[in-house]
Amino acid sequence: DVKVTQSSRYLVKRTGEKVFLECVQDMDHENMFWYRQDPGLGLRLIYFSYDVKMKEKGDIPEGYSVSREKKERFSLILESASTNQTSMYLCASSAGTAETGELFFGEGSRLTVL
Amino acid sequence: GQNIDQPTEMTATEGAIVQINCTYQTSGFNGLFWYQQHAGEAPTFLSYNVLDGLEEKGRFSSFLSRSKGYSYLLLKELQMKDSASYLCAVTDSNYQLIWGAGTKLIIKP
Numbered sequence: 433d434v435k436v437t438q439s440s441r442y443l444v445k446r447t448g449e450k451v452f453l454e455c456v457q458d459m460d461h462e463n464m465f466w467y468r469q470d471p472g473l474g475l476r477l478i479y480f481s482y483d484v485k486m487k488e489k490g491d492i493p494e495g496y497s498v499s500r501e502k503k504e505r506f507s508l509i510l511e512s513a514s515t516n517q518t519s520m521y522l523c524a525s526s527a528g529t530a531e532t533g534e535l536f537f538g539e540g541s542r543l544t545v546l
Numbered sequence: 547g548q549n550i551d552q553p554t555e556m557t558a559t560e561g562a563i564v565q566i567n568c569t570y571q572t573s574g575f576n577g578l579f580w581y582q583q584h585a586g587e588a589p590t591f592l593s594y595n596v597l598d599g600l601e602e603k604g605r606f607s608s609f610l611s612r613s614k615g616y617s618y619l620l621l622k623e624l625q626m627k628d629s630a631s632y633l634c635a636v637t638d639s640n641y642q643l644i645w646g647a648g649t650k651l652i653i654k655p
Contacts, residue, residue, distance in 0.1 A: 436588070472549060474632070508628030522588070535581075537588035 436461075436521050438538035445545050451510040453541050455523030462527065464506035465535070466490075466498060469520040470526045480522075481506055548572045550646035552634050558624055559654045565648045566619045566632050574639020580608055580619050581633040583648065589633055592619070621651075629653045 439454035457464065463482050467475040467490075477490030479498040487498050495517060499507045506525075510517055520542050524535040549571045558564040570578070577596040581589040595610035595617060596602055607620040621628055634646040 442651070472554075472647055474647050476645075477643070495562075534591040534594070535589075536642045537590070539586075
């Protein structure tokens with residue numbers, strides 16, 4: 433069974449803390465994505481990666497960075513968390529691009545920043 | 547701007563049929579996706595339409611009209627497990643994926 437695993441389901445952090453969200457996929461997919469999901473809004477793309485050590489900014493990259501050192505792992509980093517980054521974070525992977533291929537999502541990491 | 551519109555919430559009865567609409571205004575069109583997301587779980591792929599018409603997959607069907615900027619997801623023989631949010635997403639001419647806010651479907655016995 434294909435799987436995208438996110439390291440933490442729930443996190444509570446304080447303003448200014450550094451936050452790491454990890455995502456691992458076991459499908460040998462080239463492409464990985466980080467989205468945030470907020471009530472009343474569609475999914476918004478933060479960053480994506482089409483290859484190891486490669487990253488591209490999505491629609492809302494400000495305040496975030498990413499790392500892809502291995503094909504199966506894509507990490508999202510909040511260098512200094514702020515309250516407006518309280519959200520659900522979803523990692524996804526695909527064999528094709530997100531725009532043309534089916535996305536496989538992790539179950540999400542719900543982050544609360546106090 | 548680019549926009550995807552879906553109803554926020556719908557209610558239907560177990561065993562019935564429900565149609566969830568999605569209208570879009572995007573700069574070009576290269577395909578439309580439907581995903582299902584149960585509360586607290588990951589979204590899962592339901593369908594992909596790139597040509598006009600109806601695509602049927604078991605109890606679920608998805609329809610697309612590119613000229614009208616319109617799609618719907620049709621769920622037949624509703625079951626309690628169909629209670630979920632249904633997300634519509636469109637690929638625009640730049641191959642960017644634009645997401646709707648989702649429709650929360652509540653199934654009542």
